[in-house]
Every structure is written in C-alpha cells, then in structure tokens.
Amino acid sequence: MKTLTTVYALRRAIAGNRTQGQRVCFVPTMGNLHEGHLTLVREAKRRGECVVVSIFVNPMQFGANEDLDSYPRTLAADKEKLFGEGTTYLFAPTVSEMYPNGTGPQSQLSVPEVTETLCGASRPGHFTGVSTVVSKLFNIVQPDIAFFGKKDFQQLQVIRKMVDDMCMPVEIVGVDTSRAEDGLALSSRNGFLSEQERKVAPRLHQILQEYRDAIANGFDNYKELEHHAQNDLKNAGFSPDYFTICDAETLHDVTEDTDEIVILAAAKLGTPRLIDNVTLTLAPHSDYRMLG
Known part of the structure; x- marks a missing residue:
C-alpha cells in the first residue's frame, strides 16, 4: 500500500x-x-x-x-x-x-x-x-x-x-450497515459513549425494528408511530432529534407510489449523536419484506 x-x-x-x-x-x-x-x-x-x-x-x-x-x-x-x-x-x-x-x-x-x-x-x-x-x-x-x-x-x-x-x-x-453483536450500528462516535450509555445504545436499533414490525403487521398511521417512537426513545434515555418514516428514494412522505419505506432515527445519548435506520420493501399485493 x-x-x-x-x-x-x-x-x-x-x-x-x-x-x-x-x-x-x-x-x-x-x-x-x-x-x-x-x-x-x-x-x-x-x-x-x-x-x-x-x-x-x-x-x-x-x-x-x-x-x-x-x-x-x-x-x-x-x-x-x-x-x-x-x-x-x-x-x-x-x-x-x-x-x-x-x-x-x-x-x-x-x-x-x-x-x-x-x-x-x-x-x-x-x-x-x-x-x-x-x-x-x-x-x-x-x-x-x-x-x-x-x-x-x-x-x-x-x-x-x-x-x-x-x-x-x-x-x-x-x-449494509455493520453492527456490533448487540445490534448497535458501528460508528466512530461510539467511542464517546460511557460504559452505561454503551449498554443503552442498542435500544435505538431495537426501537427501529419494533416499529418496522408494526408497519409490517399493517399499522399505517405513520405520524402516530413516529410520536410513540419519540417517547420510547426518551424513556430509554435518548434525546431524540427525529424519528421519521418516509419514502426511501425521495425521503419525503410515503405515498401510494412508494416502493420502499425507510425508518430513520437520530438521537443524542450523552454527548454522541447516534443515527440508524431500517427499511421495508413493499412487495406486490401489499406484502412487506424487511431489510436493514
């Protein structure tokens, strides 16, 4: 090299x-x-x-x-x-x-x-x-x-x-995102987490997965989901910046023409600002395929 x-x-x-x-x-x-x-x-x-x-x-x-x-x-x-x-x-x-x-x-x-x-x-x-x-x-x-x-x-x-x-x-x-064994997305900023914060940090990805599952099971009131997710992040110890469900290509609101949904979150945990996301591909006949 x-x-x-x-x-x-x-x-x-x-x-x-x-x-x-x-x-x-x-x-x-x-x-x-x-x-x-x-x-x-x-x-x-x-x-x-x-x-x-x-x-x-x-x-x-x-x-x-x-x-x-x-x-x-x-x-x-x-x-x-x-x-x-x-x-x-x-x-x-x-x-x-x-x-x-x-x-x-x-x-x-x-x-x-x-x-x-x-x-x-x-x-x-x-x-x-x-x-x-x-x-x-x-x-x-x-x-x-x-x-x-x-x-x-x-x-x-x-x-x-x-x-x-x-x-x-x-x-x-x-x-695809590389993750630690507990699901935390690898990031250079993870090194700024305290020992206790590091234990809490995987909860960000877990919450994303939970709300992806809710959508996959037919819940389509996205604004309500976003509101509840923000509260879940706060209760876990995060200071949320955003939790958003949107069209994966445009990053705008989901419409009937959306082929793939992305759920994105950013939140501070102590000093570091962590980001993560998960996606769902909308398959024919309104089935969902979970990714991310």
Missing part, C-alpha cells in the same frame, strides 16, 4: 493502474476506521483491482458547535488496518491540499430536495460540505465505483442524486 498526500501524486499513481486496464474502486472516509469501514474496503477489493481509500476530516461538513476538533484522528492505526486489507492507495491529504484557497472562497455543490429534512434540518450546511468534498474527491480519483455505508442513509441518497444530476460516471454502491 502506498500512502499519498497530494492530488498530483495520487493521479499519477492511479494513471498507471488504468493503463493496465484495472478498475478503480474508491472508499472515502474520515478515518478512525472500524469494521464498518473495512467492510466497504473488502467490497471494493471484490469489485476491482485498484482500491483507493481516502482519509480526510472535512471541515466544511462540521457546524460551528460540532466536534471537528475532537473528531478522532488515528492515522497510524488506520494505515495498519488498510495495509492488512490489501488497499492499493491511501490518500491522506491536508486541509490546505484539499482547499488551497481556504474553505470560504471554495465553490460549493448543493443537492436540493433530499437535504432539507432530517440531518439536513438539524445540521445546516452539513450536506453541502459533504457533496462538495465528495465531488472534489471524485474528480481527483475518478473512480469507476465508489462505496458508502447504508447507516448514513440520507448521505447515500444525497450522493446518488448528486452523481445522477451532475452526470458523473461513477457507480455508487451502498453497503
């Missing part, structure tokens, strides 16, 4: 792989890698010969009161993990390499419709920062395929719409 820190060096290296006819697969990350990230890397390796992983803590997607400074940076440990997975290139640029003129004058890419609600409403400007940096990374790496985890479901939909709207020649692959 080669570690590269400049756009020029990475482009030059990948050009050599392309001349050999290799497929370039890309996994963008912010580091502090866990098993969920490594699952993306393994899927990338399965799908292509050249695997590029980026580690860049993007300041543009953090708000004024968010955890940019405290976000865990574990580059040495991350390198060991990626080397063990057979990564071809690690791209670890500095902020000045990615934003040579600073973030203020940086051109920005905004994705309408799928960014106004959920995390977009709670974190103004977050998804503009995400779409801007991912578009820059796509331009730098020029991957054939890019891989994103389904835990960040709204982010995945934002990236898919951005690629479609901007005619980017990149296949976007969503990879």
Whole structure:
C-alpha cells in the first residue's frame, strides 16, 4: 500500500493502474476506521483491482458547535488496518491540499430536495460540505465505483442524486450497515459513549425494528408511530432529534407510489449523536419484506 498526500501524486499513481486496464474502486472516509469501514474496503477489493481509500476530516461538513476538533484522528492505526486489507492507495491529504484557497472562497455543490429534512434540518450546511468534498474527491480519483455505508442513509441518497444530476460516471454502491453483536450500528462516535450509555445504545436499533414490525403487521398511521417512537426513545434515555418514516428514494412522505419505506432515527445519548435506520420493501399485493 502506498500512502499519498497530494492530488498530483495520487493521479499519477492511479494513471498507471488504468493503463493496465484495472478498475478503480474508491472508499472515502474520515478515518478512525472500524469494521464498518473495512467492510466497504473488502467490497471494493471484490469489485476491482485498484482500491483507493481516502482519509480526510472535512471541515466544511462540521457546524460551528460540532466536534471537528475532537473528531478522532488515528492515522497510524488506520494505515495498519488498510495495509492488512490489501488497499492499493491511501490518500491522506491536508486541509490546505484539499482547499488551497481556504474553505470560504471554495465553490460549493448543493443537492436540493433530499437535504432539507432530517440531518439536513438539524445540521445546516452539513450536506453541502459533504457533496462538495465528495465531488472534489471524485474528480481527483475518478473512480469507476465508489462505496458508502447504508447507516448514513440520507448521505447515500444525497450522493446518488448528486452523481445522477451532475452526470458523473461513477457507480455508487451502498453497503449494509455493520453492527456490533448487540445490534448497535458501528460508528466512530461510539467511542464517546460511557460504559452505561454503551449498554443503552442498542435500544435505538431495537426501537427501529419494533416499529418496522408494526408497519409490517399493517399499522399505517405513520405520524402516530413516529410520536410513540419519540417517547420510547426518551424513556430509554435518548434525546431524540427525529424519528421519521418516509419514502426511501425521495425521503419525503410515503405515498401510494412508494416502493420502499425507510425508518430513520437520530438521537443524542450523552454527548454522541447516534443515527440508524431500517427499511421495508413493499412487495406486490401489499406484502412487506424487511431489510436493514
């Protein structure tokens, strides 16, 4: 594995792989890698010969009161993990390499419709920062395929719409959420949970599953379900941001044309803000197939 820190060096290296006819697969990350990230890397390796992983803590997607400074940076440990997975290139640029003129004058890419609600409403400007940096990374790496985890479901939909709207020649692959044995979705922020909070945290996924089961059993008053779920989260010790049942493609209200439902939740448990989701595919004749 080669570690590269400049756009020029990475482009030059990948050009050599392309001349050999290799497929370039890309996994963008912010580091502090866990098993969920490594699952993306393994899927990338399965799908292509050249695997590029980026580690860049993007300041543009953090708000004024968010955890940019405290976000865990574990580059040495991350390198060991990626080397063990057979990564071809690690791209670890500095902020000045990615934003040579600073973030203020940086051109920005905004994705309408799928960014106004959920995390977009709670974190103004977050998804503009995400779409801007991912578009820059796509331009730098020029991957054939890019891989994103389904835990960040709204982010995945934002990236898919951005690629479609901007005619980017990149296949976007969503990879199932990696979980601990007790069901908690793996996240870099889990490390900020206290011992007691860690015991409570799996309840988030359990509540999502319970309400998915309720819908699968025919309960279709979604607003009532959302209200009860918020109370369940509070009673478990969470401070809910949202619990929403919506169309998985549009992230808007479920309609008679909806093919798949997604139930998304975000809630603070102590300091960390946890997110998770589950989905149901609406099969013919109003049957449900549970996923996630």
